[in-house]
Amino acid sequence: MVTDWYPCGLLNNSPTHPYAIIILNQPVNKNALNAVIGSASLLICADGGANRLYKYDKAAQNGLSRLRRRLPDAIVGDLDSLTGPVEEHYRSLGSQVIKDPDQFSTDFTKCLKWIRNWVISKHERGGSNYDKEPQAVMDVVVLGGLGGRVDQGFSQIHHLFMAENDPALLRGCIYLLSEQSLSFVLADGHNLIHLDPGYFTENVGILPVLGRTFLTTKGLEWDVEHWPTEFGDQVSTSNHIRSSEIGIAFEGPRPLFTMELEDRLTASGE
Template sequence: MSVAETALFNPGLFLSEADLPADCIPLPDLLILNQPIASFYVFSRLWNHTNYRICADGGANRLYDMFDGALEAQREAYLPDAIHGDLDSLRDDVRAYYAALGVEVSQDPDQYSTDFGKAMNKISSKHASTTSQRETLILGTLAGRVDQGLGLLHEMIREETRDPLLRLWLFSESSLSFILRSTHNVIRGTASSGLFTENVGLVPVFGPAVITTSGLEWDVMDWETQMGHQVSTSNHIVAEEVHVQANAPILFTVERAPLNAGATVRAWK
């Protein structure tokens, strides 16, 4: 993507109850990491908007365990296409359950890559001939161990750098995070969808950047941002479109509104 192009983002598409637009081809992939799944309702909406679903090693444990108790009858309706990784975290009972139902279980013993990287390689192999933009939704977390959270951000920028056609969306316990590249970025629909709060951060975790914004309560122009210096966290979205011009990749993170069974979410102003 050249700097002259505009990158469009519509974060609400994947959390909406409505079908994805007809031009969303190919459908996104879903990567489930070995971290607690905080909300079945968020999970199920992501699942319904994706075509290929893969668990990174112990992510299969998390998927299986989510259906303990009241949801147990639904477990068989949510079978992943594959479980992939070094398989050192996959429980025997979980492996046996999914394998018996035809789920592919494959092992990559490489100790120089993480289960995230292994799973992404498997996803990429499914799209070897794809020449259009593709999306991967990641169900994970930035909470817990700090080193693992930072490592996940590192792997996200690595994967997007390797494949300019790839866009990653990280759905954590309370936020949605994605990478804005060195271009004019337009984020649409966070207010009207009712799926997000106004709280947003633009964090230069990948290195120093200069940004210009519009649509935020505290907009900036040609603003130098760098970890250890000045960073736009705890900002507020005040417009239907947010524009961010950046000369280097930055992390855009927006807080999700609560999403529960039967809940009605309303747009804020």
């Protein structure tokens, strides 16, 4: 089985599937958010992520940059980080504010559940393109950060794998769009990643987060065949893209694939 990936479509307003955005309570890569916000079917803030979006919106409103403004469809979480003025602002403009006090799930998970329920409801009503999808599919793009606290960074990676393994949270693909990279969990079988120029640098990594796996690649500077990789031994980092199509297959647990964004899409880009 071959899984085709078109990550550039998320960044150039030509996505292959409908997608939702989740903004976590992390520093926002405004350049990356600006690239994906216009074509998203849903914009959801995880609790204090609304505070982050509010700052982004203020910068756009003040004309400090060519940022696309958009209201969140919902703010979801236990709401212990959402400030009163931000909550009042978005409520007054029609955004839903949903308090979920469950202390056994994170705000990230609560947002995934809310999106999944929204998509199922839309599918059952036969709205838009969702009636054409037999399993009510929607991809998710998560705006987060890996440059701060180590435990929070690992938590975000953990949630990518958790979502991929739980159909109650996700039917589709999930991407982490961080300060400098786009990352996602590879699918079982053969993965074919299609790339257009101008969105990613040459730098990629394939990380065996769940344990020892055997990689076979095509389209990289240092291609391998049935190459064992695991933490504590050898790991494929700082490899280089050498083709517009990258093929990756593996035997073992699913690895994480990550690509470096071009400078104009990074948190420090102009």
